[in-house]
Amino acid sequence: MQLVAENLVLERGNRKVANDVSFTLEGGSGLVLTGPNGSGKSTLLRALAGYLRPASGSVRILDVSGSNGGTGESCEVGEVCHFVGHLDGIKSHLTAAENLTFWATYLSDKADSGHSVAHRVYDALEVFALDALADIPAGYMSAGQKRRLGLARLLVAHRPLWLLDEPTVSLDTGSADILVKAINRHLRDGGMAIVATHLPLAIEPARGISLVRKEAQA
Amino acid sequence: MSAFLALLKRDLMLSVRQGGALGTALGFYMLVVTLLPLGLGQDLNLLSRIAPGILWIALLLAALLSLGRVFSSDHEDGTLDVLATGRMPLEMVVGAKALAHWISTGIPLALTAPVLGLMLNLDIAVYPLLMATMLVGTPAVSFIGAVGAALTLRSYRGGLLIALLVLPLYVPTLIFGMAAVNGLLGVSGTSAAMLILAALSLTSVVLCPFAAAAALRVQMQ
Amino acid sequence: MQTLTQRLANPTRFMELSGSVLPWIAGAAAVVIAYGLYLAFYVAPPDYQQGETARIMYIHVPCAWLAMAVYAMVAMSAFGFLVFRHPLADVSAKTAVPLGAAFTFLALVTGSLWGRPTWGTYWVWDARLTSVLILFFLYLGLMALRSSIEDDSLASKLTAILALVGIVMLPIIKFSVDFGNTLHQPASVLRVGGPTIDTAMLTPLLVMALGFTLMFVAMHFKAMRNEILRRRVRALQLAQVEKAQASQLAAAE
Numbered sequence: 001m002q003l004v005a006e007n008l009v010l011e012r013g014n015r016k017v018a019n020d021v022s023f024t025l026e027g028g029s030g031l032v033l034t035g036p037n038g039s040g041k042s043t044l045l046r047a048l049a050g051y052l053r054p055a056s057g058s059v060r061i062l063d064v065s066g067s068n069g070g071t072g073e074s075c076e077v078g079e080v081c082h083f084v085g086h087l088d089g090i091k092s093h094l095t096a097a098e099n100l101t102f103w104a105t106y107l108s109d110k111a112d113s114g115h116s117v118a119h120r121v122y123d124a125l126e127v128f129a130l131d132a133l134a135d136i137p138a139g140y141m142s143a144g145q146k147r148r149l150g151l152a153r154l155l156v157a158h159r160p161l162w163l164l165d166e167p168t169v170s171l172d173t174g175s176a177d178i179l180v181k182a183i184n185r186h187l188r189d190g191g192m193a194i195v196a197t198h199l200p201l202a203i204e205p206a207r208g209i210s211l212v213r214k215e216a217q218a
Numbered sequence: 219m220s221a222f223l224a225l226l227k228r229d230l231m232l233s234v235r236q237g238g239a240l241g242t243a244l245g246f247y248m249l250v251v252t253l254l255p256l257g258l259g260q261d262l263n264l265l266s267r268i269a270p271g272i273l274w275i276a277l278l279l280a281a282l283l284s285l286g287r288v289f290s291s292d293h294e295d296g297t298l299d300v301l302a303t304g305r306m307p308l309e310m311v312v313g314a315k316a317l318a319h320w321i322s323t324g325i326p327l328a329l330t331a332p333v334l335g336l337m338l339n340l341d342i343a344v345y346p347l348l349m350a351t352m353l354v355g356t357p358a359v360s361f362i363g364a365v366g367a368a369l370t371l372r373s374y375r376g377g378l379l380i381a382l383l384v385l386p387l388y389v390p391t392l393i394f395g396m397a398a399v400n401g402l403l404g405v406s407g408t409s410a411a412m413l414i415l416a417a418l419s420l421t422s423v424v425l426c427p428f429a430a431a432a433a434l435r436v437q438m439q
Numbered sequence: 440m441q442t443l444t445q446r447l448a449n450p451t452r453f454m455e456l457s458g459s460v461l462p463w464i465a466g467a468a469a470v471v472i473a474y475g476l477y478l479a480f481y482v483a484p485p486d487y488q489q490g491e492t493a494r495i496m497y498i499h500v501p502c503a504w505l506a507m508a509v510y511a512m513v514a515m516s517a518f519g520f521l522v523f524r525h526p527l528a529d530v531s532a533k534t535a536v537p538l539g540a541a542f543t544f545l546a547l548v549t550g551s552l553w554g555r556p557t558w559g560t561y562w563v564w565d566a567r568l569t570s571v572l573i574l575f576f577l578y579l580g581l582m583a584l585r586s587s588i589e590d591d592s593l594a595s596k597l598t599a600i601l602a603l604v605g606i607v608m609l610p611i612i613k614f615s616v617d618f619g620n621t622l623h624q625p626a627s628v629l630r631v632g633g634p635t636i637d638t639a640m641l642t643p644l645l646v647m648a649l650g651f652t653l654m655f656v657a658m659h660f661k662a663m664r665n666e667i668l669r670r671r672v673r674a675l676q677l678a679q680v681e682k683a684q685a686s687q688l689a690a691a692e
Contacts, residue, residue: 012439015677049303052439078303087296093235094228105224107304153300365604369597373587382583383601386576387608390615397619414618418611429604432521436596 001027001160003048003077003192007057010040010047017043020057023209025192027160030183030203033196035211041196042085044211045165048194050078061161081161082107086169088150092139096130096149097121099138100156107157117156124155128178143170151179154186162186162193168201176201221306222314229318239284243323244330247280251334262339269338270348270399273331277352278359278388284323285363285384286370286377288315289434293371302438308431316364316427324356344399347408351398354412357419358391361426368430371437390418450667453527457660465657472650478643486640495553497643501651502546506574509539509655513581514606517599527663529595530670532602533585534662538655540578546571566617573612577605 003025010018017040025031033041046052048059061075090099100121104112112120125131128148138146147170154162162183168176180201183193187205195203233239254272255265265272292298292315301311331352332345340348366384370376397411479497486493513535519528550568551561562568581598588594 015681046439049299051299051302051435079305081303083299083303085296085299087294087299089296089300091228091232091295091297093232098231102224102228103300106221106228106301106306108220109305150296159303369584369601370587372590372593373584374589375583375587379583379587382576383580386573386580386612387604389573390608390611393615393619411618425607429600433597433600436593436600439593 001190001192002062003059003161003194004062005048005057005059008044008047008059009055009057010043010052011055012043012052016055018047018211022057025194027190027192028187028205030187030193030195030206032201032203032206032208033194033211034198034208039211041211042165045083045085045163045194045196048077049081049083049163050076077161080159081163082154082157082159083163083165084150084154084167085165088146089153090138090146090149093137095135095137096125096141097134099149100124100152103153104156107153107159109158111158120156124152127155127182128152128175144172144175147171148175148178151182154182160191162191162195164193164195164197166196166198168197168199221304222310225301225306225311225314226318229315230322233318233322239287240322240326243280243284243327246283247276247327247330248334250276250279251337255338266339266341269335269340270344271396272338273334273340273348274352274392274395274399276334277327277331277356278385278392280327281323281356281359281363282381282384283377285319285360285367286380288319288364288367289371290367290376293437298434299438302434308434309427312364312368312427312430312434313423316361316423316430319364320357320360324360325353328352328356348399351395351412351415354419355391355395355415358415358422359388361419361422362387362391365426365430365433368433368437371434391415394418449525450527450530450670454664454667457664461657461660461664464653464660468650468653468657471646471653475643475646475650478646483640483643484637489557492553492556493640495549496640497647499546499549499553500644501648502542502549503571504648505651505655506539506543506546506571508652509535509542510574510577510606510609513539514602517602520595521599521603529599530663530666531659532599533595534666535659536578536581536585536598538658538662540575540582542651542655543571543575543578547575566613566619570613570616573616574609577609581605 005021005023008018008021009016010021021044023031033044035041043052047054050059059077061077061080063075089103094102101117104117104120104124108117115123122131122134125134128151130145130148130152133141133145138149141149147167151167164183167179171179176199180203183195183201183203186193187203193203193206195201195206251272254276258264258268289298292301302308328349331348335342335345335348363380363384366380366387369383370380373379394411394415398408398415475497479494483494483497485491513532516528516532516535519525520532547568550571554563555561581601584601585594585598588597
């Protein structure tokens with residue numbers, strides 16, 4: 001499986017945010033986006049996820065490895081990605097387990113049929129050290145715990161591509177390590193991850209792209 | 219399909235947990251019906267004659283009140299972004315959420331109508347028909363309303379604007395709903411009006427998700 | 440500067456074209472309306488039942504015709520904008536809405552002024568009046584939605600979607616209002632100039648309709664030109680802000 005971005009030009013409110021970005025990401029490798037505020041990291045991730053239609057250029061997933069049927073056809077990125085943005089996507093009136101159970105059912109894929117929903121939810125809670133909070137409404141949790149719950153979504157359903165926008169915000173170092181381990185295991189299993197971050201994260205194997213703020217030319 | 223059901227179940231669960239939305243809508247419904255006789259005077263004959271109209275209009279206003287939150291709560295906490303990834307098209311997401319709104323608001327409002335009908339001296343023989351028109355017509359209310367809710371997701375006058383956009387679009391539902399009820403009160407054409415009302419509901423169930431999903435997509439950029 | 444000129448390329452051609460055509464259309468509108476008014480007041484006979492008041496028709500009917508035609512145009516522009524992403528289509532949709540609302544309002548006011556002597560009341564819940572009133576609300580909705588969203592490109596897209604929803608709903612609303620009306624009252628009193636209309640009255644009516652349409656086209660062109668200029672000013676201001684930011688950044692580094 002391969003993610004191909006070709007000549008992406010992104011505009012936001014009539015302002016160019018990214019100009020002519022091209023890259024290829026192979027299964028089993030990660031990509032780290034760095035750059036100052038306003039350099040277009042979030043916009044690029046949102047475009048990759050398919051929320052933002054690029055002004056020109058294209059993003060495709062090519063199924064070359066044959067792991068998912070191997071038809072060699074391309075498909076929509078939005079259908080095969082996990083997107084974790086600045087907001088957690090957590091309902092405060094539902095408990096941690098209910099939140100994850102919903103996402104596990106909603107996002108589940110053919111590849112997940114081996115494990116039951118309850119099993120996947122329990123595993124994800126355990127990995128992110130939330131098992132003690134399983135029956136607590138998310139509204140009572142701290143910002144860091146909510147963040148971990150949002151990230152636990154990555155593990156309840158299989159998606160080849162993870163798009164993470166500043167995932168370490170409000171995480172302590174221990175929790176950040178858990179996240180990095182989860183990302184690395186995902187990469188070892190042949191997945192892909194694109195992470196926008198300010199902190200250096202030990203993601204292996206990963207390339208980096210550094211975005212610069214586009215300056216207006218006179 | 220399991221994704222659709224999961225979303226429907228979650229929305230219904232949330233509306234039960236949060237509780238406030240339905241309570242507010244029902245309270246508003248009762249209040250409108252209470253205020254009208256105070257304004258119109260206590261002529262029981264007049265009230266029983268215009269009761270179906272009062273109940274229908276109050277129902278539209280009450281349903282409208284709860285529509286604002288259909289997408290905005292999911293938009294604010296980032297859930298909408300995640301709902302848009304995955305294999306289920308956004309049109310189906312809209313469908314599931316509008317259906318949840320109908321079940322959690324439309325049906326309870328329709329079922330409350332007879333209680334309020336008592337207060338308006340409405341002929342008891344009309345109750346079944348009145349409730350039937352409301353049950354058949356409220357899907358259109360929820361689905362057309364979903365379009366309004368999607369369009370006003372990021373406007374800073376949400377509630378008021380949604381009323382201005384959506385109420386004119388409720389005109390056909392109101393007219394055919396009233397026509398069906400009036401049929402029993404002694405005019406004619408009940409079954410025709412009822413069939414058209416059903417057609418109206420089905421058409422909105424099919425078409426409105428496309429408009430609402432288009433509006434949501436534009437705003438997720 | 441490349442992107443800026445690119446963005447304005449197409450509207451520039453429109454500006455040239457409309458600039459040269461506008462005076463002619465405006466002039467033609469003035470002449471045709473003047474001739475139409477002459478016909479309406481001096482040539483056309485008074486209605487044998489309604490007398491002189493029927494002459495309101497020569498203002499009322501063109502307004503009503505434009506109320507509907509302009510909404511159709513708004514919907515077509517909205518479609519063009521959503522499908523072909525043509526910025527000029529959005530300019531057209533945006534500027535036509537207030538004009539359409541104005542004509543709808545005039546149609547309602549002249550209609551009710553005509554109604555007073557004819558039916559003895561300013562307003563009846565006649566099918567035609569009701570549907571024009573709802574059309575007016577749809578126009579108001581379009582304006583309110585656009586003005587309530589800060590991001591201009593987002594506002595354009597959402598308003599376009601609403602315009603298309605409106606054009607789908609309009610026939611249904613019309614049908615429902617007609618249906619509800621036949622239920623309440625028999626054939627309506629409102630008939631434009633009776634079932635058949637005499638040529639002596641039809642000619643001035645058509646001349647006035649043509650004159651009003653020309654007037655709308657001229658006003659629409661003018662409004663579109665203003666809107667394009669407004670957008671240019673905004674683009675220049677944005678460019679200036681970006682330039683200031685860049686120089687600030689360069690100074691900091």
